[in-house]
Amino acid sequence: MSHSYFDTENNGRKSFELPGARPHYNPDRPGQVEHIFLDLHLDIPKQSYHGSCSIRLLPIRSGIDRLVLDAVNLNIQSVQVDEVVQKFDYDGEQLAIKLDQPTEQGKRILIAIAYSAEKPQRGIYFIQPDKHYPHKPTQVWTQGEDEDSRFWFPCFDYPGQLSTSEIRVRVPKALVAISNGELIETIEEGSEKIYHWSQQQVHPTYLMTLAVADFAEIRDEWQGKPVTYYVEKGREADAKRSMGKTPRMVEFLSEKYGYPYPFPKYAQVCVDDFIFGGMENTSTTLLTDRCLLDERAALDNRNTESLVVHELAHQWFGDLLVIKHWSHAWIKEGMASYSEVMWTEHEYSAEEAAYYRLIEARSYLSEDRSRYRRPMVTHVYREAIELYDRHIYEKGSCVYHMIRAELGEELFWHAIQTFVQDNAHKTVETVDLLRAIDKATGRNLAFLFDQYVYRGGHPDFKVAYSWDGDANLAKVTVTQTQADKNSSKNLFDLKIPIGFGYVQKDSTEKLSTQHSALSTFTVRVNEAEQSFYFPLSAKPDFISFDVGNHFLKTVTLEYPLPELKAQLESDPDPISRIYAATALAKKGGLEATKALSKALTKEPFWGVRVEVAKQLAEVKLDQAFDGLVVGLKDKSPYVRRAVVNALATIKTYDSYKAVKERVQDGDRSYYVEAAAATAIGAIAAANLDEKPKEEKVIKLLKSVLEEKAGWNEVVRSGAVNGLAELKTSEAALNLLLEYTKQGVPQALRLATIKALGKISVGQTPVNLERILDRLAELAKETFFLTQVAVVTALGKMETPKAIDILRSLAEQTPDGRVRRYADEEIANVQKHIGPETALRQLREELDQLKKQNQELKSRLENLEAKSK
Numbered sequence: 001m002s003h004s005y006f007d008t009e010n011n012g013r014k015s016f017e018l019p020g021a022r023p024h025y026n027p028d029r030p031g032q033v034e035h036i037f038l039d040l041h042l043d044i045p046k047q048s049y050h051g052s053c054s055i056r057l058l059p060i061r062s063g064i065d066r067l068v069l070d071a072v073n074l075n076i077q078s079v080q081v082d083e084v085v086q087k088f089d090y091d092g093e094q095l096a097i098k099l100d101q102p103t104e105q106g107k108r109i110l111i112a113i114a115y116s117a118e119k120p121q122r123g124i125y126f127i128q129p130d131k132h133y134p135h136k137p138t139q140v141w142t143q144g145e146d147e148d149s150r151f152w153f154p155c156f157d158y159p160g161q162l163s164t165s166e167i168r169v170r171v172p173k174a175l176v177a178i179s180n181g182e183l184i185e186t187i188e189e190g191s192e193k194i195y196h197w198s199q200q201q202v203h204p205t206y207l208m209t210l211a212v213a214d215f216a217e218i219r220d221e222w223q224g225k226p227v228t229y230y231v232e233k234g235r236e237a238d239a240k241r242s243m244g245k246t247p248r249m250v251e252f253l254s255e256k257y258g259y260p261y262p263f264p265k266y267a268q269v270c271v272d273d274f275i276f277g278g279m280e281n282t283s284t285t286l287l288t289d290r291c292l293l294d295e296r297a298a299l300d301n302r303n304t305e306s307l308v309v310h311e312l313a314h315q316w317f318g319d320l321l322v323i324k325h326w327s328h329a330w331i332k333e334g335m336a337s338y339s340e341v342m343w344t345e346h347e348y349s350a351e352e353a354a355y356y357r358l359i360e361a362r363s364y365l366s367e368d369r370s371r372y373r374r375p376m377v378t379h380v381y382r383e384a385i386e387l388y389d390r391h392i393y394e395k396g397s398c399v400y401h402m403i404r405a406e407l408g409e410e411l412f413w414h415a416i417q418t419f420v421q422d423n424a425h426k427t428v429e430t431v432d433l434l435r436a437i438d439k440a441t442g443r444n445l446a447f448l449f450d451q452y453v454y455r456g457g458h459p460d461f462k463v464a465y466s467w468d469g470d471a472n473l474a475k476v477t478v479t480q481t482q483a484d485k486n487s488s489k490n491l492f493d494l495k496i497p498i499g500f501g502y503v504q505k506d507s508t509e510k511l512s513t514q515h516s517a518l519s520t521f522t523v524r525v526n527e528a529e530q531s532f533y534f535p536l537s538a539k540p541d542f543i544s545f546d547v548g549n550h551f552l553k554t555v556t557l558e559y560p561l562p563e564l565k566a567q568l569e570s571d572p573d574p575i576s577r578i579y580a581a582t583a584l585a586k587k588g589g590l591e592a593t594k595a596l597s598k599a600l601t602k603e604p605f606w607g608v609r610v611e612v613a614k615q616l617a618e619v620k621l622d623q624a625f626d627g628l629v630v631g632l633k634d635k636s637p638y639v640r641r642a643v644v645n646a647l648a649t650i651k652t653y654d655s656y657k658a659v660k661e662r663v664q665d666g667d668r669s670y671y672v673e674a675a676a677a678t679a680i681g682a683i684a685a686a687n688l689d690e691k692p693k694e695e696k697v698i699k700l701l702k703s704v705l706e707e708k709a710g711w712n713e714v715v716r717s718g719a720v721n722g723l724a725e726l727k728t729s730e731a732a733l734n735l736l737l738e739y740t741k742q743g744v745p746q747a748l749r750l751a752t753i754k755a756l757g758k759i760s761v762g763q764t765p766v767n768l769e770r771i772l773d774r775l776a777e778l779a780k781e782t783f784f785l786t787q788v789a790v791v792t793a794l795g796k797m798e799t800p801k802a803i804d805i806l807r808s809l810a811e812q813t814p815d816g817r818v819r820r821y822a823d824e825e826i827a828n829v830q831k832h833i834g835p836e837t838a839l840r841q842l843r844e845e846l847d848q849l850k851k852q853n854q855e856l857k858s859r860l861e862n863l864e865a866k867s868k
Contacts, residue, residue, distance in 0.1 A: 026158050081109050374456045382820070391456075753793055
């Protein structure tokens, strides 16, 4: 699958544990569940079903006279054990069966529960057309992770229980039903059809699934096993474009993990209104239909490819090896996220994989910085779904990479393969991974796990360099800025390679990243501040800290300008070049601007060009614009998008004109068009000397809304975000409110709901009330994504009234994620309300001063350059 509580342990960060968090453990096991059989009859128009759930249990001990199952809001009609009716108590959440005959160890029992459900609120979802969305398909699908299977069938609902399963379901004849394992028979009866699926390999309840619709089926295969794609009819070409690499991915992962794909088939089913990106149900992954790409979207959207390989990786990590408890979810989510990196390396290049890893690391770093810091393994939470954050996905991926860097290629894969082979069809905890590494390699990586897994945080390095020409000594000073000077508590103890680079010019005097020789030394960094001295034969051109950039960290480089320029041009590692670009932008000035501008045209790897564009915008000089605007013609859509985003922060009439051209003429990439539509609003909202008429900008964005309905509403959502930038405009607000109505395509409607929060901060009190009323109305809708959009909007507001709506949403939502987001946003709004309004005024005045200052500085730099 894809807070205002400060605590001293977290260095002023908010705590992960919200009020109400408590330790969670797996319940005691009465025995081993061996098999679950669901026999269901769906009534789709009434959003209901009835049938039976049979569970075969092998008792672990004798004398148990009461069994407690999870079952939420189901109508329990009767319970039988070995065909004898039993008494039971049911409180709407747990079903307690009183056994006439207490259990005997080793003597199997068969529990049969007859039940029904009407309009279930979770677990199983009925999707149907309605008056607002007449073209919506008719579908039924389930979602079990983390603890939602109990909402659609009675079960022992925790990941520690593994059993085989089968599902027999009766549906209207026109529809197809897909489930785990193999289809063992279909029977037609009148206007209905019965599908009978059987899953022979053990798995937990949260991975049992059912998906029903009038799907088109596209067949592929891997080594004779069916690989199938199910999508809405008419989207077959999109399905092949989006999922067609699956057989090659199965081959790749089977080889990497040292274990051939373990299930009888692999199906990917794209469903409407899905509440995740994808879900790795055993042998039958469900995906959101929003991942289906058209031709233009495929130009610069690799998210789908990453999603496909992520869910496929789970068939091993998560489904073949099942976590024993939610607290160890990083083992599966980290590896599925790391498999995205591995696939990128395999399919594209090592550079692309390194950049992918950097993006993952940043994603975690931003959560650590602005949301909370936590150990990756913790069993203290309110609801297990809270654990599904960037700490287990992205940080988990970075930890797997550090293990790989520590062990080296050969031993790493040997360890992973040992882990998979030893634990196939079993449950695992974090310690099992350490044991497998030890068994396969003899290496004890507890030191790495203690620092990165069992406690929160990461090292923040500051690296300074100086050269002593008399002694031919390089001095490198490394400071761990995350640590308290007087305590060793937050220190990291790592062996880090430091490289000294010598640029080799070829005969034509051209510099080239291909021609840099690195001389590398490994040092132990384990104190708050350390200086290292390196005797070198000659002064290096640049310094590379953490050669290969394998450690998860933040790093601030304090090198002289010439070394940073040489590193940006010649360091063989793209991530080091990116760090150099960041440090150059911090230094600012004309020389740094020139070096960055040159890199934007000369740098061979698009990922570095993207970062250079971002950094150029950070240099507050008018000359940065000239360097940037060239990038609008870059052949990579990723770079063009980054340039447009950067221009949005340079709020001048020139940047307005450059971006406006992009909105009017369009771009091959949806994402570049969307970025331009957002940017034009952002620039127009600024206090420009020649202010473009607000009406003109609104008219332009309105034309985008009226004419650019395209794939997943990406472009029109960009226009909506552009309107939201015009925070004082009533006309922009009126337009936005129109697009929050039912009947507006869902992706666009969700983007518009979120935008209401942004535009609210500059509106009049009367208009603010209109926004609050609309959000209060929208908060009553039950769809998960609508609730998330409402919470996001409210979190950006600066009025106590937003808190009331968030509170009532938190109390009423059945979704743990929405509840958590709402609680966190309440804290954010409280922060906004404080002395913020006075601050905002000061900020605006400061921005004006900064702008005047920038003009003066730019003129000065020009004069100085001329006088030289």
